[in-house]
Amino acid sequence: MTDTQLREIALTTLDGKPTTLAELADGAALIVNVASKCGLTPQYSALEKIAQEYGDRGLTVIGVPCNQFMGQEPGTAEEIQTFCSTTYGVTFPLLEKTEVNGPDRHPLFAQLTKATDADGQAGDVQWNFEKFLLSPGGEVVKRFRPRTEPDAPEVVDAIEAVLPR
Template structure:
C-alpha cells in the first residue's frame, strides 16, 4: 500500500470523534464538500446511493460540510447530522464543518485543491458539492464540480474498485 500524504490527514467527525484518513487506507475515497441549504443538496441522496452500492467493494464517501458558499451550511454539527439523516438517510461518514478555501481551509482541502485543480487550473473550490476521487493507493485521480451528479461518477468508481 502507498504511504500517500492523504493518509496523514484527520478531522473531527460530526459526532465529535476523530476521523483519521489512515483508517481508509486501501479504499477508494470520494471526498465532497457539502451544504444543507444549497440547490445541490439533493446530491446527498446520490452520494448515499453510491456509498451503499459500492461500500462492500471498497468505496467510502466522506462529506465535509462547509459554510463558505452563500452561508448555506449554518447549522451545528448535531443539526447537520439530523438534517442529513432525516432528509436523505445519509449513512456515509460526515466530518464536522470545515473551510475548503482560503487561509483557514482545512489542511486536507489545501492538499486536495493543490493536487487536482479545477477548470482553467483553478485551485479554489467554486461551490458546494465539489468532489474529489482518490484511488486505493491514496492518489487524487479526479475532481468533479458541483454540476456533476453523483450517479455520473459510477464508471469512474468502478474502474478504481
C-alpha cells in the same frame, strides 16, 4: 506531500472524534464538501446511493460540511447530522464543518485543491458538492465540479476504474 501522507492528515468527525482518511476509508474515497441549504443539496440522495452501491467494493463517501458558500451550512453538528439522516438517509461518514478555501483552508483541502478537473483547472473549490475521488492508495485521481451529479456516467466510470473488480 505523498499520497500516504494525505491519508494521515488529522480530521475530526461530525461528532467530534479525531480520525484520518486512512481510518475512515480502507479503499477508495469520494470526498465531497456538502451543505444542507443549497440548490445542490438533493445530491445527498445520489451520494448515499453511490455509498451503498460501491461500499462493499471498497468505496467510502465522505461528506465535509462547509459554510463558506453564502452561509448554506449554518447548522450545528447535531442539526447537520439530523438533517442528513432524516431527510436523505445518509449513512456515510460526515466530518466536522470545515473551511475548504481561503487562509483557514483545512490541510486536507489544501492538498485536494491541487488536483485538476476535466478542463485542467485546479485551485479553489467552486461551490458546495465539489467531489474528489481518491484511489485506494490515497492519490487524487479525479475532481468533479459541483454541478456534476454523483451518479453521472463520468463519476461512475471513474469510481469503477479505481475499485477492485
